[in-house]
Amino acid sequence: MGSIGASDAINVIIVGGGIGGASCAIACARQGMNVTLLDQAVELLPIGDSIGFGSNSSKLFKRWGLYEDMWAVSSRADNTIMRNWDGEIITEDRHLATAEAKYGYRGLLGHRGNYHRILVDHAVRNGVQLRLGQKIERYDASKPSVFLPSGEELVADVVIAADGVKSPGRTAVLGFEDAPxxxxxxxxxxxxxxxxxxxxxxxxxxxxxxxxxxxxxxxxxxxxxxxxxxxxxxxxxxxxxxxxxxxxxxxxxxxxxxxxxxxxxxxxxxxxxxxxxxxxxxxxxxRPCLDRWVSDSGLVAVLGDAAHPFLPTSTQGASQAVEDAATIALCLAKAGKHQVPLALQAYFEFRYNHVKAAQQIGITQRDKWHNLHDKTSKKMVKDLDTSKGVLDSYTLWGHDAEKVVVDGWDTVSEQLRVELAAR
Known part of the structure; x- marks a missing residue:
């Protein structure tokens, strides 16, 4: 059995080295925490295809010192051209070009593999210990700890399961397997x-x-x-x-x-x-947004797809995972090493309603696009309002996950202290 750190800093284990996990590692390390990032892949390959980040997550990358590296491998497109199935142009959306002026930060669009490599490299540069080829055998939410295939047990102050839709960590939180x-x-x-x-x-x-x-x-x-x-x-x-x-x-x-x-x-x-x-x-x-993200012990939490998988039509799955990461790190920093349950429950309180509404956008956006036409003639029979752009998720681009925590911490944490004391 081993501890991942011996200092007074918060010791964090993050399971899953994808976009959300790597972002969480960076955010926690920047708050002075000792972070171990585990992933079952033996090698992090540049897999996947294109992925987008809205201004709501690119502003976080900017603060964390990643934005310039990510912009270097991003699309320079200034508009999105929406076409009918036959090729007729419906509208030209300029949000890609105007986002910086409107939200303060431009969105990012590029290859997932390139972005992932940048995130992992920055995590390591910020002092994160990266351990690959580590498939988690099981969690002990009471310590909290994770068991590796070698039999080694890693113990920390907090464990974050960022291990995707098939998340074994979710079982540690819920106490049962929640099938997709x-x-x-x-x-x-x-x-x-x-x-x-x-x-x-x-x-x-x-x-x-x-x-x-x-x-x-x-x-x-x-x-x-x-x-x-x-x-x-x-x-x-x-x-x-x-x-x-x-x-x-x-x-x-x-x-x-x-x-x-x-x-x-x-x-x-x-x-x-x-x-x-x-x-x-x-x-x-x-799966619908889980109504529990934190274990009964208060020491294990799920992040990103493990808690709230998004459909691609939301164009927000990656961005919301990054927002989760930022929120976890800031809540842990504000609560301190000996109040991890308070921090994780605050993370849930700050994120749940926002994420639940954001997740629904993927469904409504798809249904809107897929039901504009008569199924037989293929003629467009419903009006499509594009005055606010082609994506309903633009409403999320102005969100600032870190500011939400800074502004709301005193109120939310005080309420939770009362509730936790009563349990």
Whole structure:
């Protein structure tokens, strides 16, 4: 058995080295805590495709000293072009260009692998101990501790489970396994270089500079984005799906099935799917926002997808995990080493209602886009209000998770002290 630190600083174990876990490691280390970040991967590979961060999370990256590194690998697109399924432009949304003036910080769009590498590197640079190849065997929420495959037990002052939708840490919090739900939808996803499209007039406009394009149709919506001067391309297409998630969540994508699904769509969008490589069919797993994020002991909490998985249409899953991370770190810093239960319960109080409402945006956004058209004729039969932009989640871009804690700590912590004392 071992402790991860011997000083008076708070000793933190974070399980899961993804976007949320790495962000939490950075935020806690910047508050002077001793942090150990565990991940079951033997090597952190640049997996995934494009991912976006709204201004609500990019402002945190700016404060933490990461923003410039992330901006260096981000899209320079200034607008999002929304198109009908046949290619007709519905609107051009300028939020990407105007976000800095409106919210103080520009959003970020790029490859998940590049961002993840930057986050992990900054975590290590801030003194975080990174241990790879560590699949957690079990949690002991009472100490709290985690047991590694070697039999080693790591004990800390607080354990944060940032281990995703399949989170074993959630069982330590809830006391039972909370099975995920298939959302009824899946996403065909692909990412690669644009070499194979060079000289093709149908897609030339996507290659000239970074761009973001969105197509909407009956029961379908898709994106094509390019980054790094149009040299890398990402394509996604959300579609209805009835797969059994017990068999797995990710499958090789069937190109012919995709092309049949969009056979009479915009020829440019079709051409992308005719040529793009590395297609996967990702089943969208969902569960409502958990109403408990903290163990009975008050020493283990869940973060990000482990507590509240977001659908891609929210464009906020990663950003909300980063906000969770910022909130946890600040609550722990304010409560101190001997009041971890107060800190974690305050984290839940600060985040729960906000996240629950934000999570719902992914559902309402998808349903809005998917139900504008007559299913038979494909004619648009409902009005679409784009006066505030194409994404409903823009309403979240002005949020400041750290400011919420700073402004509300005295009131929330005092109320919780009374409640915890009465238990």
């Amino acid at each position: 739900i298939h959302s009824g939808y899946a996403v065909w996803r692909a990412y690669g270089t644009t070499d194979i499209f060079q000289g093709d007039p149908l897609v030339q406009e996507f290659l000239e500079k970074d761009c973001v394009n969105l197509w909407i149709g009956p029961d379908l919506h898709g994106f094509v984005t390019t980054v790094r001067g149009g040299s890398e391309i990402n394509a996604v297409l959300t579609h209805k799906d009835v797969a059994n998630i017990d068999e797995g969540w990710q499958f090789p994508g069937d190109r012919q099935e995709i092309l049949e699904t969009i056979r009479d769509w915009d020829p440019a969008f079709v051409r992308v799917w005719e040529k793009i490589q590395n297609i996967v069919d990702w089943k969208l797993v969902y």
